[in-house]
Amino acid sequence: MADNKLLSVDDALARVLSEAALLGEEEAPLAAARGRTLARDLVAKRTQPPVDVSAMDGYALRSADLAAGPLKLVGESAAGHGYAAALNPGETVRIFTGAPVPAGADAILLQEDADVAEGAIRAKSGAAPGHHIRVAGLDFRAGAAGLVAGTRLGPAELALAAAMNHPALPIARRPRVALLASGDELVPPGAEPGPAQIIACNSFAVGAIAEGAGAEVVDLGLFRDDLADLERGIGLARAAKADILVTLGGASVGDHDLLRPALARQGMTLDFWKIAMRPGKPLISGRLGEAHILGLPGNPVASIVCALVFLAPLIRALQGDPKAGADPTETAIAGANLPANKGRRDYMRARLSIDAEGRLIATPQPMQDSSLLTELAQSQALLIREPGDAPLLAGAPCRIWRLPG
Numbered sequence: 001m002a003d004n005k006l007l008s009v010d011d012a013l014a015r016v017l018s019e020a021a022l023l024g025e026e027e028a029p030l031a032a033a034r035g036r037t038l039a040r041d042l043v044a045k046r047t048q049p050p051v052d053v054s055a056m057d058g059y060a061l062r063s064a065d066l067a068a069g070p071l072k073l074v075g076e077s078a079a080g081h082g083y084a085a086a087l088n089p090g091e092t093v094r095i096f097t098g099a100p101v102p103a104g105a106d107a108i109l110l111q112e113d114a115d116v117a118e119g120a121i122r123a124k125s126g127a128a129p130g131h132h133i134r135v136a137g138l139d140f141r142a143g144a145a146g147l148v149a150g151t152r153l154g155p156a157e158l159a160l161a162a163a164m165n166h167p168a169l170p171i172a173r174r175p176r177v178a179l180l181a182s183g184d185e186l187v188p189p190g191a192e193p194g195p196a197q198i199i200a201c202n203s204f205a206v207g208a209i210a211e212g213a214g215a216e217v218v219d220l221g222l223f224r225d226d227l228a229d230l231e232r233g234i235g236l237a238r239a240a241k242a243d244i245l246v247t248l249g250g251a252s253v254g255d256h257d258l259l260r261p262a263l264a265r266q267g268m269t270l271d272f273w274k275i276a277m278r279p280g281k282p283l284i285s286g287r288l289g290e291a292h293i294l295g296l297p298g299n300p301v302a303s304i305v306c307a308l309v310f311l312a313p314l315i316r317a318l319q320g321d322p323k324a325g326a327d328p329t330e331t332a333i334a335g336a337n338l339p340a341n342k343g344r345r346d347y348m349r350a351r352l353s354i355d356a357e358g359r360l361i362a363t364p365q366p367m368q369d370s371s372l373l374t375e376l377a378q379s380q381a382l383l384i385r386e387p388g389d390a391p392l393l394a395g396a397p398c399r400i401w402r403l404p405g
């Protein structure tokens, strides 16, 4: 059973996404649209292929003529240069891959299956009607929505958009994410830390996750555990016109965990604080004007898991992706016994391997403390356990979420 005092992860995600819609639209040339999200359905401006074309190098012919003996070679059809006339009975046309099929022809004989002599071909095999012909519109037809709004533009989508004759694409504006890390103990990488100081690292992981989801990231830097300094940081996020302000650390209950009060003083409407999630329990969610606020817990693994579970979907939703909150998990086989789970959904760091039978095995790391970056870096997945789950036995199915590479 879930810890009934705490919001479930699914309910929390639904609330984070409930007010997230496409922020705005801009146009980008094809070459600049990689990784961006389509803002509107993209309708094919033409039919592909525009006419019936050959899928092979060979001979265009009437399949019914094949039994009748040699066919007279009367011309050629190459890609971009068709054979102008219609094929008469007993005739064939030399044809190449991508070339228009002449009117009257209904099949292509592979050149490997033809003997050519004295202006005629003799078939060494049959060719049924339609053989090796790509009919007009096989790929797409003019007027069809070849790509739908919310699609992430990867290599295949860019090629399809180009083939549909769109030199520029309507894309979602990138959400701007401001990162504000807090803690008196934090110094940047490369600094000489004092004896009780540590190197701030969470922003690098969370920034990478945000960029991976399509955001533009503004790192506001490191702020002290001090209301005035935190409020200064929140002001910088406003000035940067952040669509999402992500705070890192200071989310919990200690005397120096001041982000909630600082955000409240700056006008944040709190939606929720604390959820049934491990790591990540002290997550903060709210709104500050138009901006979305996500307050991630400071423990590095908690920050990273919360960024994967909440921030990346929010960024996708703000780009109009209707599948932003879709379940990313898949099934694997547990590689070790695990005890019953308590009241929070647990995202356990796990190694993936393939066993002798080809099954995907997820083996949880021996230590699951949310400060351990080494174990996280040696994991390929999160093994997910629901609140109240019974003990899990090695060899039983389990649910995993692959970590980004």
Ligand SMILES: Nc1nc2c(c(=O)[nH]1)N[C@H]1C(S)=C(S)[C@@H](COP(=O)(O)OP(=O)(O)OC[C@H]3O[C@@H](n4cnc5c(N)ncnc54)[C@H](O)[C@@H]3O)O[C@H]1N2
Pocket (backbone or CB within 6 Å): 181, 182, 183, 185, 186, 198, 199, 200, 201, 202, 203, 248, 249, 250, 251, 252, 253, 254, 257, 279, 280, 281, 282, 296, 297, 298, 299, 300, 302, 370
């Ligand atoms: N009495 C309680 N104590 C704590 C609770 C609780 O419920 N009751 N919750 C624990 C949980 S769960 C978490 S997670 C942490 C999160 O607390 P904060 O968000 O306030 O995080 P901090 O205290 O600021 O930092 C925790 C830990 O992480 C280090 N840190 C912080 N920021 C960074 C950064 N940018 N890069 C690297 N490391 C960072 C920080 O030095 C601390 O070691 O609270 C528990 N406590």
Ligand code: MOO
Pocket (backbone or CB within 6 Å): 277, 278, 279, 280, 281, 282, 297, 299, 301, 302, 370
């Ligand atoms: O959210 Mo905390 O990371 O469970 O330690």
